[in-house]
Amino acid sequence: MPVRRASTAPLGSAILGEPAEPVRRQRIRIQTLLTLSLLGTHFLGAVIAAVLINVVVPGPSVLTGEFVVVVAAIAPAYVLVAMVVGTVRGTRLGLEQLRWALDDRPPTDAQKRDALRLPWRLTVQQGTLWFIGFVLFTACFGIIDASTIPKVSLTIALAGLTVCGFVYLFGEFALRPIAARALEAGAPVRRRRASAGGRFMLAWALGSGVPIVGLLLVAVFSFIRPVTPTRFAVTTLTIGTIALVVGALLMWLSVRASVAPIESVRAGMTRIERGDLETRVVVYDGTALGELQAGFNRMAEGLTERERLRDVFGRHVGRDVAAAALANADVLGGEERDVAVLFVDIIGSTAMAASRPPAEVVALLNRFFDVVVDEVHRAGGFVNKFEGDAALAIFGAPIAAADAAGSALSAAREISRRIVTEVPECRAGIGVAAGRAVAGNVGARERFEYTVIGDPVNEAARLSELAKTVPGRVAASARAVDAASDSEHALWTGTIRSLCAPIRTRRRPTPVMDPPPRKVTGAHATPSSGPGPPVHEKTRKTPPESVGVPFR
Numbered sequence: 001m002p003v004r005r006a007s008t009a010p011l012g013s014a015i016l017g018e019p020a021e022p023v024r025r026q027r028i029r030i031q032t033l034l035t036l037s038l039l040g041t042h043f044l045g046a047v048i049a050a051v052l053i054n055v056v057v058p059g060p061s062v063l064t065g066e067f068v069v070v071v072a073a074i075a076p077a078y079v080l081v082a083m084v085v086g087t088v089r090g091t092r093l094g095l096e097q098l099r100w101a102l103d104d105r106p107p108t109d110a111q112k113r114d115a116l117r118l119p120w121r122l123t124v125q126q127g128t129l130w131f132i133g134f135v136l137f138t139a140c141f142g143i144i145d146a147s148t149i150p151k152v153s154l155t156i157a158l159a160g161l162t163v164c165g166f167v168y169l170f171g172e173f174a175l176r177p178i179a180a181r182a183l184e185a186g187a188p189v190r191r192r193r194a195s196a197g198g199r200f201m202l203a204w205a206l207g208s209g210v211p212i213v214g215l216l217l218v219a220v221f222s223f224i225r226p227v228t229p230t231r232f233a234v235t236t237l238t239i240g241t242i243a244l245v246v247g248a249l250l251m252w253l254s255v256r257a258s259v260a261p262i263e264s265v266r267a268g269m270t271r272i273e274r275g276d277l278e279t280r281v282v283v284y285d286g287t288a289l290g291e292l293q294a295g296f297n298r299m300a301e302g303l304t305e306r307e308r309l310r311d312v313f314g315r316h317v318g319r320d321v322a323a324a325a326l327a328n329a330d331v332l333g334g335e336e337r338d339v340a341v342l343f344v345d346i347i348g349s350t351a352m353a354a355s356r357p358p359a360e361v362v363a364l365l366n367r368f369f370d371v372v373v374d375e376v377h378r379a380g381g382f383v384n385k386f387e388g389d390a391a392l393a394i395f396g397a398p399i400a401a402a403d404a405a406g407s408a409l410s411a412a413r414e415i416s417r418r419i420v421t422e423v424p425e426c427r428a429g430i431g432v433a434a435g436r437a438v439a440g441n442v443g444a445r446e447r448f449e450y451t452v453i454g455d456p457v458n459e460a461a462r463l464s465e466l467a468k469t470v471p472g473r474v475a476a477s478a479r480a481v482d483a484a485s486d487s488e489h490a491l492w493t494g495t496i497r498s499l500c501a502p503i504r505t506r507r508r509p510t511p512v513m514d515p516p517p518r519k520v521t522g523a524h525a526t527p528s529s530g531p532g533p534p535v536h537e538k539t540r541k542t543p544p545e546s547v548g549v550p551f552r
Contacts, residue, residue: 010282012260037170038087045163052155056238058227059151115182116286119171130160165206169253180284203254207247261289277304339396340408340434343460347427349389379411397439405434406484431463434480
């Protein structure tokens with residue numbers, strides 16, 4: 001069966017509908033299926049029994065005048081009554097198991113067991129009617145002519161067993177919605193699982209074993225009451241044909257009942273492979289195949305949970321960091337890398353927190369950091385830390401970047417631009433530095449994080465403070481500007497003061513580059529910000545420890 005068909009039939013067949021459909025519609029569907037299957041199997045059994053007794057099985061003929069009351073009155077009356085009673089009682093028995101579902105109540109363990117045993121109880125109920133018929137007709141024919149007892153009893157017994165087999169398989173099929181609702185609430189405690197192989201044994205026994213036994217008994221009876229070769233050949237051909245047809249039908253029902261759960265799991269695996277981790281299959285089989293369906297659902301839940309944890313983990317530390325952590329989960333320490341660091345810090349955050357409600361402050365910070373994260377990710381970096389009102393972004397680790405400095409500078413410019421229009425309530429200083437740093441896992445075996453330690457981190461933090469005093473509020477070290485690509489490098493300029501303004505805690509002072517004091521013509525012009533030394537457009541001769549600001 002194609003996967004598409006299995007995926008559109010959650011209960012293994014479109015005839016059974018959907019497990020989530022209204023209970024009353026499901027009740028009508030089950031009632032109709034049970035009624036038709038019970039009527040059909042009883043009618044088929046009666047026809048087989050009549051043909052075997054009257055035509056096929058050797059023995060005294062029952063189509064004589066002395067048997068007219070039994071054949072013309074008692075037999076039709078009982079068959080009709082048995083069909084009506086069996087169908088009504090069987091359907092009512094099945095619907096009783098839906099009472100807890102109609103009342104929208106979770107089933108108890110006893111109700112779960114009853115729902116899963118219902119096909120067997122239905123089979124016993126119908127088999128009882130055939131046993132009564134077996135006793136009744138054997139007695140009626142035997143009273144008139146005792147020599148008919150072997151023939152009548154054998155025929156009714158074989159036909160009754162065949163009917164019971166069909167009742168069980170059809171009942172198991174029609175009652176799948178009930179089984180699914182019961183198993184959805186959890187498998188009942190102390191319940192012995194039926195064997196999936198039992199279905200095949202039942203199909204073999206009723207489709208092949210019973211007819212073979214019948215042929216053997218006919219052969220035995222032929223020694224007691226000899227028959228002509230022609231009659232024996234007719235008997236053999238007829239019973240063999242019935243065995244082929246009935247056996248094939250029983251085997252098909254058994255195979256479909258066992259293959260349908262496997263196909264549902266296969267269809268679910270196909271959807272899982274396509275990325276639909278929310279896939280679940282309906283557990284409706286009461287055998288070990290139902291455990292296979294339940295196991296698939298547990299696997300899918302595990303995959304969903306793992307993906308959710310990976311997604312949350314990636315949101316906390318960054319996708320690339322998460323991938324690196326999964327690849328080296330137990331490795332502490334790091335390696336030296338050429339990285340670029342972007343540090344952004346909100347101006348006046350203390351006053352903002354004191355003048356606004358906490359919820360409003362959090363919402364504002366989220367809008368602000370949404371811009372930061374968006375641009376950092378767009379430029380190929382990742383946000384390593386959120387520190388209250390500040391954020392630290394890394395470029396070039398853990399994934400190497402061809403132009404880490406250029407990406408960081410580009411992100412800084414875009415963040416500055418977007419903050420003005422998208423988060424006008426916030427002002428922030430943005431500092432960018434580049435250089436050699438150690439990147440890796442820092443902490444203890446039980447708790448560690450991926451981070452970058454080194455001079456560029458400290459320098460970027462200091463530059464963010466400096467940036468709060470310059471136009472555009474963006475400042476970068478000359479080392480970062482020099483390391484960037486030509487296209488990005490051309491967007492940055494500045495002037496050098498004659499006296500260095502050292503950044504604290506650093507061994508070497510970082511000369512501060514002021515913004516241009518006059519408007520620069522060209523595509524990247526920037527407004528004047530006050531008096532200062534003459535401005536020159538930045539070239540590759542800019543001292544490496546200078547600080548630059550972008551053209552505005």
